Amino acid sequence: MKLWRKSESSPLECDTKNNYSRNLLLRFVLGGTTIVVSIAAYCTYLAARNLALADLQQSAFQQVQRGVDEIEEWLHVRNVEVQTLANTSTVRSLDWSVAYPYLQKEVKRINEFFFFQIVTPNGSFSNTQVGRSNKNIKDRDFFQKALAGQSNISDPLISRSTGIPLIAIATPIYGNSQANGSPIGVFHGNVKVDRINKVVNSLRYGNNSYAFALNSQGQAIVHPNAALMSTVEKPAPSLLKIADRNLNAIAQQMVNKQQGIQLLEIDGTKKYVAYIPLQEANWSLALVIPRENIESRLQFLDLIALIVAGLTVTMITVLWRVQAFEQAQLKKSQTAAETANLAKSEFLANMSHELRTPLNGILGCAQILLRSQGLAEKEQYHVNIIEQCGSHLLTLINDILDLSKIEARKLELHPHDVHFPSFLQGIAEIAQIRAEQKGILFVYETTNDLPTAIHIDVKRLRQVLLNLLGNAIKFTDEGKVTFKIEAIAQLDSHGQTQKYSIHCSIKDTGIGIAPAELNKIFLPFEQVGEKKRQTEGTGLGLAITRQLVQMMGSDIHVKSQVGEGSTFWFELEMPTASEWVKSAMAASTKQILGFEDSPRTILMVDDRWENRTVITNLLQPLGFNVVEANNGQEGLAKAIAIKPDLVITDLLMPEMDGFELIHSLRCTPEIQDVKIIVSSASVFETDQNRSLQAGGNDFLSKPVQVDELLNQLEKHLNLTWIYQQSQSERQVTNKLATVNIPSDSLIPPPPEVLQELITLAKKGNFNAILKWADQLEASEPNFANFANQLRQLARQFDEDSLISFLNQNEVETR
Numbered sequence: 001m002k003l004w005r006k007s008e009s010s011p012l013e014c015d016t017k018n019n020y021s022r023n024l025l026l027r028f029v030l031g032g033t034t035i036v037v038s039i040a041a042y043c044t045y046l047a048a049r050n051l052a053l054a055d056l057q058q059s060a061f062q063q064v065q066r067g068v069d070e071i072e073e074w075l076h077v078r079n080v081e082v083q084t085l086a087n088t089s090t091v092r093s094l095d096w097s098v099a100y101p102y103l104q105k106e107v108k109r110i111n112e113f114f115f116f117q118i119v120t121p122n123g124s125f126s127n128t129q130v131g132r133s134n135k136n137i138k139d140r141d142f143f144q145k146a147l148a149g150q151s152n153i154s155d156p157l158i159s160r161s162t163g164i165p166l167i168a169i170a171t172p173i174y175g176n177s178q179a180n181g182s183p184i185g186v187f188h189g190n191v192k193v194d195r196i197n198k199v200v201n202s203l204r205y206g207n208n209s210y211a212f213a214l215n216s217q218g219q220a221i222v223h224p225n226a227a228l229m230s231t232v233e234k235p236a237p238s239l240l241k242i243a244d245r246n247l248n249a250i251a252q253q254m255v256n257k258q259q260g261i262q263l264l265e266i267d268g269t270k271k272y273v274a275y276i277p278l279q280e281a282n283w284s285l286a287l288v289i290p291r292e293n294i295e296s297r298l299q300f301l302d303l304i305a306l307i308v309a310g311l312t313v314t315m316i317t318v319l320w321r322v323q324a325f326e327q328a329q330l331k332k333s334q335t336a337a338e339t340a341n342l343a344k345s346e347f348l349a350n351m352s353h354e355l356r357t358p359l360n361g362i363l364g365c366a367q368i369l370l371r372s373q374g375l376a377e378k379e380q381y382h383v384n385i386i387e388q389c390g391s392h393l394l395t396l397i398n399d400i401l402d403l404s405k406i407e408a409r410k411l412e413l414h415p416h417d418v419h420f421p422s423f424l425q426g427i428a429e430i431a432q433i434r435a436e437q438k439g440i441l442f443v444y445e446t447t448n449d450l451p452t453a454i455h456i457d458v459k460r461l462r463q464v465l466l467n468l469l470g471n472a473i474k475f476t477d478e479g480k481v482t483f484k485i486e487a488i489a490q491l492d493s494h495g496q497t498q499k500y501s502i503h504c505s506i507k508d509t510g511i512g513i514a515p516a517e518l519n520k521i522f523l524p525f526e527q528v529g530e531k532k533r534q535t536e537g538t539g540l541g542l543a544i545t546r547q548l549v550q551m552m553g554s555d556i557h558v559k560s561q562v563g564e565g566s567t568f569w570f571e572l573e574m575p576t577a578s579e580w581v582k583s584a585m586a587a588s589t590k591q592i593l594g595f596e597d598s599p600r601t602i603l604m605v606d607d608r609w610e611n612r613t614v615i616t617n618l619l620q621p622l623g624f625n626v627v628e629a630n631n632g633q634e635g636l637a638k639a640i641a642i643k644p645d646l647v648i649t650d651l652l653m654p655e656m657d658g659f660e661l662i663h664s665l666r667c668t669p670e671i672q673d674v675k676i677i678v679s680s681a682s683v684f685e686t687d688q689n690r691s692l693q694a695g696g697n698d699f700l701s702k703p704v705q706v707d708e709l710l711n712q713l714e715k716h717l718n719l720t721w722i723y724q725q726s727q728s729e730r731q732v733t734n735k736l737a738t739v740n741i742p743s744d745s746l747i748p749p750p751p752e753v754l755q756e757l758i759t760l761a762k763k764g765n766f767n768a769i770l771k772w773a774d775q776l777e778a779s780e781p782n783f784a785n786f787a788n789q790l791r792q793l794a795r796q797f798d799e800d801s802l803i804s805f806l807n808q809n810e811v812e813t814r
Contacts, residue, residue: 035312042305044386051379056294057261057272060205064274064287067203067211074195075153075169075280081110082169083151086187092173094118094185096126104128112191114166118173119143119186127190129162146170146186153281155215156193158230165230166190167281197222200285206293214239216282218251250275254284263291303610304365307358359702362386364614367706413457413551417577420454421446424485427462431469431483438473441480450487451500453577460548461572465504467545468556468568472508479509479565490573499576505569513560521558522546591724592710594623600717601625603644605635605661606679607653614704615648615679619713632656636664639671645717646675648700651691659694666695675716679704746789747782748809757790758810761802769794769802 085091090102096118103116107128117127123138137143142154154168168190172183196213200222203211213221218240220228230236239251246264250273253260257277264273272294275286369383428444435442465483472481486503513521522542546556549570560566602624604615609630616626627642629635632649633656639647647665651658658678666672678691679700688699698712713719748754753776760768770791777787786809793802 040386042308044383047379053295057274060272060287060289060294061261061274061276063203063205064211064276064285067199067287068276068278068285070199071196071285072278072280074199075278078112078169078189078191079151079153079171079280081112082187082189083171085116085189086171086173091118091187092175092184094120094173096132100126100128100131112195113189114162114164114192116189117187119188121147121183121185140168142168142170142188143186146172146188147183148172149183155217155219155282156196156221156230159190165193167193167196193221203285203287205287205289207290209287209289209293211285211287213283213285214251214254216255218255221283250286254286257282257284304362307362307610311358358610364610364618364704368614368617413460415455415457417453417455418458420451423458423462424450427465427469428483430466431473431481434470434473435481438476440473440476440478442473443480443482445482445484447486449489450485451489451574451576454500454502454574455577456572456574457552460552464545464548465506467541468506471541472506472510472566472568476508476510476565481509482507500574501571502574503569503571505567507565507567509565512562512564512566513558514562518558518560522556592622592721593724594722596720596722599623599625600645600719601627601642603627603629603635603639603642603647605629605632605647605649605653605658607631607650611650611679611702611704615709618704618706618709632658632661632664635661636668639665639674640668643671644674646677646713648677648679651678651680658691662691662694662696677712677716746785746809748786749776749780749783751810754806754810758803758806761799761806766794 085103085106088102090099093099099118107113107116115127115129117125119125119137123136123143124133125135125137126132140154140157142152145152149172151171154170156165156167158164159166168188170186170188173185173187175181175184200211200213210224212223215221218238219230219236220239223229228236228239239247240255242248242251244266246266250262250264254275254277259276261272261274263270265271266273266288270291272289272291273286274289275284277284366383366386369379424444424446428442432442432444469481469483482505484503484505484507488501488503490499490501542556549556549572552572554570554572556568556570558566558568600623602615602619604612604626605628606612606615607630612628612630616628619626627638627644629638631653635647635649636656638644649658649661653661656664658680662676662678665674665676676696677698677700678688678696679702680688680691691699697716700709700712710721714721753772757769757772760772773787773791773794776783776790789805790802793805
């Protein structure tokens with residue numbers, strides 16, 4: 001008997017071991033979730049990085065295209081001018097004494113040509129620079145092509161008459177304007193390479209980048225290396241014959257009139273080379289960009305990957321430290337174990353600040369990308385993975401945090417007045433949707449004597465009811481879930497109702513709970529029932545729910561029978577509210593495009609660049625002017641300088657923290673009334689209350705949620721949002737426009753204008769369409785009705801209706 005007693009575990013040891021087992025499950029859930037989230041985020045990061053790199057390369061390619069387009073346009077205009085002069089009777093006369101004064105005036109008028117020149121078929125020539133020359137250009141390639149009837153632009157050459165590097169734009173001279181027969185001579189205008197130099201040298205893509213141009217032989221027209229340029233004494237070497245194999249290969253592709261962008265080793269370092277051929281001349285243009293100039297712009301994505309990696313390491317470190325901490329606690333008494341649990345809760349609560357800060361960047365960037373109109377379906381899928389995994393991890397952190405805050409006695413209730421029937425109706429509607437998705441019946445029962453308004457912590461009561469209803473629906477495969485509310489008025493000595501006793505019950509016809517498991521369902525990290533139903537959640541829901549109800553002064557009761565269902569119920573005493581405002585309607589699902597009135601300036605103060613970037617990228621597309629500061633001292637200086645409409649500030653910052661900044665702002669006369677929103681990952685109500693007492697107007701928790709941020713801006717800046725109209729609203733607007741403007745009074749512009757408008761509509765260029773509407777109305781009063789309807793559709797951003805309207809009018813004008 002003594003031996004049996006000696007081996008028996010004490011109740012304290014059993015409780016300690018149970019706690020240790022539950023914490024092992026916690027570590028397994030958190031560790032597994034962290035690994036899954038990290039792997040998904042890393043794969044998404046690789047995909048997003050490749051897409052971003054492709055976009056940056058395309059941007060560099062477009063820089064080269066800009067230079068090509070500018071040179072092409074300039075050469076085309078000069079070519080047209082040469083051909084026009086060649087067709088004049090003065091030039092066709094080949095009489096230099098007659099042509100000289102005329103061409104001399106044209107050189108001064110056009111102010112782009114170095115000289116004009118008339119060449120006879122035997123190669124002798126006269127030009128406006130030296131007059132008649134005794135030299136001969138019969139061997140020049142551009143002369144031979146023009147004499148054969150082909151207008152052309154030469155490679156840069158050293159002029160035989162002036163010794164200056166020039167480009168000849170040559171065209172044949174015919175005996176009459178019909179250009180019949182063989183050419184009787186050649187006319188060409190020579191331009192300096194200065195304009196080409198200017199355009200090529202203007203092309204840049206960051207530090208140490210440079211551009212160059214090659215002719216048809218692979219020789220440099222423009223190049224920063226003087227050794228590769230032609231001189232009077234020595235022609236330029238061809239890049240097709242140099243020793244650098246990579247540059248040689250690029251030159252070969254440029255001479256073959258190919259285009260592209262490649263990463264090559266040039267001059268001993270990796271560089272991107274983007275190259276595009278010209279059409280007007282047989283040349284090519286290239287831009288050499290150091291690798292870091294492009295890839296350094298991917299630091300934002302690289303930092304996100306670093307944050308995810310850091311988050312994984314942090315979580316694993318936390319789990320390791322918690323396990324080492326708890327192993328030591330197994331040998332201590334119950335009092336020591338309780339103290340350790342409180343310390344653990346404090347530790348988790350503090351760690352949540354560090355975990356939520358990188359999550360703010362991850363979820364914030366995901367929300368920004370999901371709101372982007374130009375995001376392709378494939379990229380949207382990857383961003384959704386980041387958002388869903390991040391939200392899952394945030395839910396786990398919040399669940400653990402709620403439990404730790406309850407254990408540490410730092411969770412506080414914040415009751416306020418609420419319209420009780422509409423509050424319950426909202427809960428019932430959410431449960432109704434979940435039940436319909438699962439194909440079961442949901443019944444909401446209530447009495448007619450419910451109180452109109454009560455005073456209670458709505459957030460926590462909603463959390464309790466949704467958790468119980470969610471569990472009932474989750475474990476019910478057929479039948480129904482019944483949500484029943486009863487109220488009993490409690491009268492004071494004068495017969496007046498001061499409070500109500502509210503009885504809430506949730507009954508289901510689900511799988512039920514075995515008697516042996518009823519005592520486990522309210523324990524943290526315990527999940528009972530079938531294994532396939534335990535994959536959702538952490539096992540913290542009922543534990544938190546029960547402790548919340550206990551904080552409200554009651555307890556949750558349950559009765560259940562396996563195979564028949566379960567009933568959960570509790571009673572709460574709720575004081576009545578004499579003043580109340582009905583619950584706000586559900587948030588609009590419309591896309592916010594901006595706001596009315598003048599732009600507003602927001603000052604964002606945070607020492608973490610990712611937090612500032614989230615706010616900036618969320619608000620700037622809506623029309624806000626966002627100014628950033630990375631600490632309180634800088635924020636105060638900028639606030640005094642720009643006098644913003646609203647300040648969003650973090651609490652923990654170097655040099656001057658958020659509390660000091662708020663105090664300084666309130667003590668500065670010219671900005672003491674500025675609206676201040678405190679945004680922090682701190683989860684303690686004491687910090688939140690302290691920031692509001694210091695002078696903040698509102699508190700925005702991190703990770704920042706878009707709807708919460710926009711609601712606070714609307715509240716404190718008195719904003720009126722501009723929403724994107726739904727399809728049904730656009731149809732109504734179009735019908736009204738059709739009714740208000742009779743078709744017989746709508747006069748469309750000419751077909752060519754309609755075609756231009758259709759092209760702009762297909763590109764989504766609504767600003768250009770609005771300008772067209774103003775021009776049409778100003779140019780012809782008869783177009784006023786058409787312009788009004790065009791303007792109305794463009795302001796709705798309704799591309800389909802706009803194209804349909806324009807196509808219909810185009811058909812009618814044929």
